[in-house]
Amino acid sequence: MIVLENDRLEFRFPEVHAAARCSIEFQRTLRIPDDGLDYPLPPGLGSFPLRHLDDYAARLPEAWQMRGGVIAPMHQAEAMWINFHSDYPFAVKVATGKICAITGDSWVDRLNRDPQDYAVLPEQPWLDGYCVEEGVIRQFVVMQLGEGYTVEEQLTGAAVHGGLQLVAYPMKAERYEALRLEWGGLRDDVMYSAEPVLEDAMGLAPGGRMKQEIYNDPYGLDAWDQRHSSRCFVSLLNTTQWMAITGERPPIEPPTAKDYAARGLPWFDYYGGDARAVAGSDKLRGLRSIAQQAKTTGQGPLTDNETITASPVVALRKPRPVREVARDWA
Amino acid sequence: MTRFGPTIRAIRERLREEDRRYSVRQVAGRVGIEPAYLSKIERGEVAPPSETTTVRLARELGEDPDVMLALAGKVSADLQTVIRKRPRLFADLIRQLKEAPDEVVLRVVREVRDGNW
Numbered sequence: 001m002i003v004l005e006n007d008r009l010e011f012r013f014p015e016v017h018a019a020a021r022c023s024i025e026f027q028r029t030l031r032i033p034d035d036g037l038d039y040p041l042p043p044g045l046g047s048f049p050l051r052h053l054d055d056y057a058a059r060l061p062e063a064w065q066m067r068g069g070v071i072a073p074m075h076q077a078e079a080m081w082i083n084f085h086s087d088y089p090f091a092v093k094v095a096t097g098k099i100c101a102i103t104g105d106s107w108v109d110r111l112n113r114d115p116q117d118y119a120v121l122p123e124q125p126w127l128d129g130y131c132v133e134e135g136v137i138r139q140f141v142v143m144q145l146g147e148g149y150t151v152e153e154q155l156t157g158a159a160v161h162g163g164l165q166l167v168a169y170p171m172k173a174e175r176y177e178a179l180r181l182e183w184g185g186l187r188d189d190v191m192y193s194a195e196p197v198l199e200d201a202m203g204l205a206p207g208g209r210m211k212q213e214i215y216n217d218p219y220g221l222d223a224w225d226q227r228h229s230s231r232c233f234v235s236l237l238n239t240t241q242w243m244a245i246t247g248e249r250p251p252i253e254p255p256t257a258k259d260y261a262a263r264g265l266p267w268f269d270y271y272g273g274d275a276r277a278v279a280g281s282d283k284l285r286g287l288r289s290i291a292q293q294a295k296t297t298g299q300g301p302l303t304d305n306e307t308i309t310a311s312p313v314v315a316l317r318k319p320r321p322v323r324e325v326a327r328d329w330a
Numbered sequence: 331m332t333r334f335g336p337t338i339r340a341i342r343e344r345l346r347e348e349d350r351r352y353s354v355r356q357v358a359g360r361v362g363i364e365p366a367y368l369s370k371i372e373r374g375e376v377a378p379p380s381e382t383t384t385v386r387l388a389r390e391l392g393e394d395p396d397v398m399l400a401l402a403g404k405v406s407a408d409l410q411t412v413i414r415k416r417p418r419l420f421a422d423l424i425r426q427l428k429e430a431p432d433e434v435v436l437r438v439v440r441e442v443r444d445g446n447w
Contacts, residue, residue, distance in 0.1 A: 002442040006395075009442065014433050054443055068445030085392070098447070161447070231444045319348055320392040322360075 002230045004070060007047045009232055011090070013170045016228050020170040022086030022121055026050070026072060026234070027324070029128075030257045031079040032139055033305050034208040034291035040313045041128065041212060041268040044083065044324035045254050048072045051246060053235060059245045060235075067163075069233035073242030073250035074142040077290070077302075079207060081128040081140065083323075086121040089171040089179070091217070091224045093118045094127055096140070096204035097152025098161045102131045102214055104151070104283030109231075111169060113221045116214075116278050118169075123215045123275055125321055130206050130287075131214045133280035141207035141290055142236060148297060150203035154287045162203035164234040172225045202236035206289050211269065213277035261308040268323050270316045332378060334401045339372035341391045352391075361386045378402030 003010045005023075013020035027044035050070045057065045074080065082094060091111055093100065098107040103117045111118050119127055129137035130151065143149035145159040153159050171179075217223075239250040291302045316323070346352035358368040363383060370376045378384060381404055388398035399406050413420045427435050 001436065001439075002444075003439050004442055012436065014436060018432070052440070052442060066445050067447045068443035070442055165447070232442055233445065233447050317349055320345060322390070324389075 002232055004050055004052060007050045011168045011230050013228050016170045016225055017173040017176055019088045022090045022168060025083045027081050027083050028251060028254050029079050029081055030254045030260050031141055032208040032210060032257055033307050034289050034302060035307045038136060038209045038211050039310050056245045064235055067233040071235045071237055073237050073239050074202060075239055075253050078142050079139050081126055083126055084121050084124060090121040091118040091169045092121060093167045095165040097150055098165060099151050099155055104281040110226060111221060111224055116217055120215055120217050128210055128212050130284045131280050132285040134277050135211060135213045137210050137212045138206035138289060139208050139210055140204045142202050143205040145201040145203045149205040149290055149293050151206060151287060152203055162201040163236050167229050167231040169224045169226055169229045171223050175223045200238055200241060202238055206287050213272060215272055216276040216278050256304040257308050258306055261310060266312055266314045266325060267310040268314050268316050270321055332403055334378045335372045335374040337401055357390055361390055381407060
């Protein structure tokens with residue numbers, strides 16, 4: 001089951017194990033330049049508000065009501081990253097527009113190992129974008145559906161789903177118990193189709209390059225309890241829609257990367273120890289980034305995209321790396 | 331003396347074994363309090379801090395803010411607001427569920443509905 005607590009999705013599987021719980025939130029961040037350079041990890045500037053879609057169903061299109069899940073407000077061309085919290089091991093699949101962010105394949109309700117289409121928690125603390133090379137991702141950037149930027153549109157030629165999709169599978173209880181003994185109790189605690197586009201729907205597109213590893217599953221497919229899973233569709237609203245529908249003010253726009261860097265605020269790098277990283281996806285690597293797409297379609301250069309010097313870079317390590325900074329910016 | 335201070339210290343020291351950023355000085359700095367004040371909190375020499383500081387401390391240490399507030403003998407302001415708005419309903423609900431096992435309580439928690447997609 002999933003419950004919504006303080007803008008976090010709390011996944012719980014008491015039927016599998018009392019400790020089987022993890023939480024997932026979406027962090028606001030600045031958009032790194034999409035200039036071909038590899039940047040370190042940008043900061044977290046606070047979490048995006050999340051609300052039950054059902055609470056506002058009467059004001060949303062019927063197709064959205066079918067999805068269930070939650071709604072979140074995001075500014076056009078705003079970036080985000082996914083923050084995972086878990087002590088219990090989980091396999092989590094993340095898709096945007098029903099395209100897997102790790103493999104670029106279409107959504108399926110099961111785990112695949114070859115290639116691995118899921119992140120392993122708690123080894124994976126964050127996911128910032130699409131896995132385009134081993135150790136390199138392209139940042140998640142929110143763009144309006146129908147303009148050809150999103151991964152969904154580039155890979156399927158259609159702008160149907162948008163948003164973001166998640167499913168979490170807990171580790172089998174017996175494997176977890178065996179691991180606990182091993183750990184010694186330490187962790188106890190294209191051409192675009194003419195299909196109708198949802199009015200002003202938002203999706204995610206590949207932005208600038210960032211150094212981030214998606215870790216290889218060290219446990220194997222058999223470790224995950226695929227009889228139990230919880231899914232969530234996160235529908236994205238632009239800020240005008242959000243205010244009209246919920247009556248709440250959305251968070252202010254994040255600073256530009258240039259403004260943030262000018263203040264000398266920190267960037268981050270994460271060392272996951274000996275963990276190996278998965279290879280990037282050929283499908284995702286071949287996509288046009290937002291800057292390339294803007295140029296291709298003659299929409300002019302992307303604004304706020306100047307190359308910057310990202311410094312200082314703070315090295316983060318296990319067990320609880322924290323990237324949230326600078327509350328004043330949030 | 332509550333268990334709040336020693337619990338905070340135990341969690342922070344466990345984290346510090348693997349990461350020096352969890353020293354008293356650095357944690358206090360990130361939470362926005364004086365290191366001497368954090369030391370006193372940990373030793374139980376002063377009452378647990380304000381709700382805001384307790385929540386920041388909990389998040390900094392990767393702990394659940396509501397659990398830390400409970401250890402500090404507090405209930406978060408947002409929960410108080412919820413109860414005050416419909417006191418009879420929520421008082422009745424809480425009393426009825428006070429001895430119920432977790433799985434029973436979870437049955438009345440509102441789930442995020444998964445639809446057809």
